[in-house]
Amino acid sequence: MTAAATLIIFSVGLFAGAALMLAAVTVLKRTSGSDTSAATTQLGNLLDPLREELERYDQRLTSFDRERAMQFGALSEQLHMVAAASEGLRDQTHQLSSALRTPSVRGRWGEVQLRRVVELAGMAEHCDFDTQVTTQGESLDGETRRLRPDMVVRLPGGRSVIVDAKAPLSAYPDANTATDERERTRLPRAHAAQLRSHVDALAR
Structure with missing residues:
Protein backbone atom coordinates (compact mmCIF):
# COMPACT_ATOMS: atom_id res chain seq x y z
CA MET A 1 0.00 0.00 0.00
CA THR A 2 1.40 3.41 -0.95
CA ALA A 3 1.57 6.45 1.30
CA ALA A 4 -1.07 8.17 -0.87
CA ALA A 5 -3.49 5.27 -0.42
CA THR A 6 -2.89 5.29 3.33
CA LEU A 7 -3.58 9.04 3.46
CA ILE A 8 -6.81 8.62 1.49
CA ILE A 9 -8.05 5.87 3.81
CA PHE A 10 -7.20 7.96 6.86
CA SER A 11 -8.99 11.02 5.41
CA VAL A 12 -12.10 9.00 4.59
CA GLY A 13 -12.13 7.59 8.11
CA LEU A 14 -11.70 11.06 9.57
CA PHE A 15 -14.60 12.52 7.58
CA ALA A 16 -16.78 9.51 8.37
CA GLY A 17 -15.98 9.90 12.06
CA ALA A 18 -16.84 13.58 11.99
CA ALA A 19 -20.15 12.85 10.26
CA LEU A 20 -21.03 10.15 12.80
CA MET A 21 -20.12 12.40 15.72
CA LEU A 22 -22.41 15.11 14.29
CA ALA A 23 -25.18 12.55 13.98
CA ALA A 24 -24.52 11.42 17.56
CA VAL A 25 -24.86 14.99 18.85
CA THR A 26 -28.14 15.31 16.95
CA VAL A 27 -29.44 12.11 18.55
CA LEU A 28 -28.45 13.31 22.01
CA LYS A 29 -30.28 16.57 21.46
CA ARG A 30 -33.39 14.75 20.30
CA THR A 31 -33.39 12.29 23.18
CA SER A 32 -32.47 14.79 25.86
CA GLY A 33 -34.70 14.11 28.82
CA SER A 34 -36.19 10.97 27.29
CA ASP A 35 -35.21 7.30 27.39
CA THR A 36 -31.42 7.00 27.88
CA SER A 37 -31.25 3.37 26.73
CA ALA A 38 -32.84 4.24 23.40
CA ALA A 39 -30.28 7.00 22.92
CA THR A 40 -27.48 4.61 23.77
CA THR A 41 -28.80 2.11 21.24
CA GLN A 42 -29.03 4.74 18.54
CA LEU A 43 -25.51 5.95 19.33
CA GLY A 44 -24.24 2.39 19.18
CA ASN A 45 -25.85 1.90 15.79
CA LEU A 46 -24.20 5.09 14.57
CA LEU A 47 -20.76 4.31 15.99
CA ASP A 48 -20.60 0.63 14.97
CA PRO A 49 -19.77 1.41 11.30
CA LEU A 50 -17.02 3.78 12.46
CA ARG A 51 -15.56 1.12 14.75
CA GLU A 52 -15.66 -1.45 11.95
CA GLU A 53 -14.00 0.97 9.55
CA LEU A 54 -11.26 1.70 12.07
CA GLU A 55 -10.70 -2.02 12.56
CA ARG A 56 -10.39 -2.53 8.81
CA TYR A 57 -8.00 0.42 8.65
CA ASP A 58 -5.90 -1.11 11.43
CA GLN A 59 -5.82 -4.45 9.61
CA ARG A 60 -4.68 -2.74 6.42
CA LEU A 61 -1.90 -0.93 8.28
CA THR A 62 -0.80 -4.20 9.88
CA SER A 63 -0.79 -5.92 6.49
CA PHE A 64 1.13 -3.00 4.99
CA ASP A 65 3.76 -3.16 7.74
CA ARG A 66 4.10 -6.92 7.26
CA GLU A 67 4.55 -6.57 3.48
CA ARG A 68 7.05 -3.75 3.94
CA ALA A 69 9.07 -5.85 6.40
CA MET A 70 9.09 -8.79 3.95
CA GLN A 71 10.15 -6.56 1.05
CA PHE A 72 12.88 -4.96 3.15
CA GLY A 73 14.14 -8.40 4.17
CA ALA A 74 14.21 -9.59 0.56
CA LEU A 75 16.01 -6.42 -0.54
CA SER A 76 18.52 -6.82 2.28
CA GLU A 77 19.20 -10.41 1.22
CA GLN A 78 19.68 -9.39 -2.41
CA LEU A 79 22.11 -6.63 -1.40
CA HIS A 80 24.03 -9.15 0.69
CA MET A 81 24.23 -11.53 -2.29
CA VAL A 82 25.43 -8.72 -4.58
CA ALA A 83 28.08 -7.70 -2.05
CA ALA A 84 29.26 -11.31 -1.70
CA ALA A 85 29.41 -11.75 -5.50
CA SER A 86 31.33 -8.48 -5.85
CA GLU A 87 33.81 -9.58 -3.19
CA GLY A 88 34.27 -12.95 -4.90
CA LEU A 89 34.84 -11.27 -8.26
CA ARG A 90 37.39 -8.93 -6.69
CA LYS A 166 54.10 -15.32 -24.99
CA ALA A 167 54.79 -11.66 -24.44
CA PRO A 168 56.15 -9.54 -21.59
CA LEU A 169 53.30 -8.14 -19.52
CA SER A 170 54.99 -6.92 -16.36
CA ALA A 171 54.25 -3.25 -17.06
CA TYR A 172 50.68 -3.77 -18.29
CA PRO A 173 49.03 -4.83 -14.97
CA ASP A 174 50.94 -2.08 -13.18
CA ALA A 175 49.56 0.45 -15.67
CA ASN A 176 46.00 -0.69 -14.93
CA THR A 177 46.41 -0.34 -11.17
CA ALA A 178 48.58 2.79 -11.07
CA THR A 179 47.06 5.78 -9.30
CA ASP A 180 49.80 8.30 -10.03
CA GLU A 181 49.17 10.15 -13.30
CA ARG A 182 52.82 10.12 -14.31
CA GLU A 183 53.02 6.35 -13.78
CA ARG A 184 49.84 5.84 -15.79
CA THR A 185 51.54 7.67 -18.65
CA ARG A 186 54.93 5.99 -18.30
CA LEU A 187 53.90 2.36 -17.84
CA PRO A 188 51.98 1.91 -21.14
CA ARG A 189 55.03 3.26 -22.95
CA ALA A 190 57.22 0.83 -21.02
CA HIS A 191 54.86 -1.99 -22.03
CA ALA A 192 55.12 -0.99 -25.71
CA ALA A 193 58.92 -0.88 -25.42
CA GLN A 194 58.96 -4.37 -23.88
CA LEU A 195 56.82 -5.73 -26.72
CA ARG A 196 59.08 -4.10 -29.30
CA SER A 197 62.17 -5.64 -27.69
CA HIS A 198 60.46 -9.04 -27.61
CA VAL A 199 59.59 -8.85 -31.31
CA ASP A 200 63.14 -7.79 -32.16
CA ALA A 201 64.52 -10.72 -30.17
CA LEU A 202 62.29 -13.18 -32.04
CA ALA A 203 63.42 -11.75 -35.37
CA ARG A 204 67.12 -12.25 -34.66
Missing part, protein backbone atom coordinates in the same frame (compact mmCIF):
# COMPACT_ATOMS: atom_id res chain seq x y z
CA ASP A 91 39.27 -11.87 -5.19
CA GLN A 92 39.26 -13.78 -8.48
CA THR A 93 40.47 -10.71 -10.37
CA HIS A 94 43.29 -10.26 -7.88
CA GLN A 95 44.26 -13.93 -8.16
CA LEU A 96 44.25 -13.75 -11.97
CA SER A 97 46.31 -10.57 -11.94
CA SER A 98 48.82 -12.15 -9.57
CA ALA A 99 48.98 -15.36 -11.62
CA LEU A 100 49.59 -13.49 -14.88
CA ARG A 101 52.70 -11.93 -13.36
CA THR A 102 54.30 -15.40 -13.31
CA PRO A 103 55.97 -16.06 -16.71
CA SER A 104 55.03 -19.77 -16.84
CA VAL A 105 51.37 -19.12 -16.01
CA ARG A 106 51.24 -16.17 -18.39
CA GLY A 107 52.74 -18.29 -21.18
CA ARG A 108 50.23 -21.08 -20.66
CA TRP A 109 47.36 -18.58 -20.58
CA GLY A 110 48.60 -17.09 -23.87
CA GLU A 111 48.73 -20.53 -25.50
CA VAL A 112 45.17 -21.32 -24.43
CA GLN A 113 43.85 -17.98 -25.69
CA LEU A 114 45.71 -18.38 -29.00
CA ARG A 115 44.19 -21.81 -29.53
CA ARG A 116 40.71 -20.46 -28.81
CA VAL A 117 41.20 -17.68 -31.37
CA VAL A 118 42.18 -20.00 -34.23
CA GLU A 119 39.46 -22.53 -33.38
CA LEU A 120 36.83 -19.79 -33.32
CA ALA A 121 38.13 -18.77 -36.75
CA GLY A 122 37.22 -22.26 -38.00
CA MET A 123 40.74 -23.69 -38.14
CA ALA A 124 41.50 -27.32 -37.26
CA GLU A 125 44.69 -28.64 -35.71
CA HIS A 126 47.00 -30.65 -38.01
CA CYS A 127 45.09 -29.26 -41.00
CA ASP A 128 45.36 -25.50 -40.62
CA PHE A 129 47.80 -25.20 -37.73
CA ASP A 130 50.20 -27.15 -35.53
CA THR A 131 51.37 -26.42 -31.99
CA GLN A 132 54.76 -26.77 -30.31
CA VAL A 133 56.49 -27.90 -33.51
CA THR A 134 60.29 -27.82 -33.58
CA THR A 135 61.57 -26.21 -36.79
CA GLN A 136 64.79 -24.87 -38.23
CA GLY A 137 65.02 -21.14 -38.73
CA GLU A 138 67.61 -18.74 -40.03
CA SER A 139 68.32 -15.57 -38.10
CA LEU A 140 69.11 -12.19 -39.65
CA ASP A 141 72.84 -12.80 -39.26
CA GLY A 142 72.62 -16.04 -41.28
CA GLU A 143 72.86 -18.47 -38.40
CA THR A 144 70.59 -21.52 -38.28
CA ARG A 145 68.64 -21.98 -35.07
CA ARG A 146 66.16 -24.49 -33.72
CA LEU A 147 62.80 -22.90 -33.12
CA ARG A 148 59.85 -24.16 -31.09
CA PRO A 149 57.03 -21.69 -31.65
CA ASP A 150 53.70 -21.95 -29.88
CA MET A 151 51.89 -22.31 -33.19
CA VAL A 152 52.57 -22.58 -36.91
CA VAL A 153 49.64 -21.48 -39.07
CA ARG A 154 49.66 -22.97 -42.56
CA LEU A 155 48.92 -20.71 -45.52
CA PRO A 156 48.26 -21.49 -49.19
CA GLY A 157 51.31 -21.92 -51.38
CA GLY A 158 53.33 -23.76 -48.76
CA ARG A 159 53.85 -20.65 -46.66
CA SER A 160 53.33 -20.44 -42.92
CA VAL A 161 53.06 -17.94 -40.09
CA ILE A 162 54.94 -18.62 -36.89
CA VAL A 163 53.11 -17.38 -33.80
CA ASP A 164 54.54 -16.84 -30.34
CA ALA A 165 51.78 -16.48 -27.75
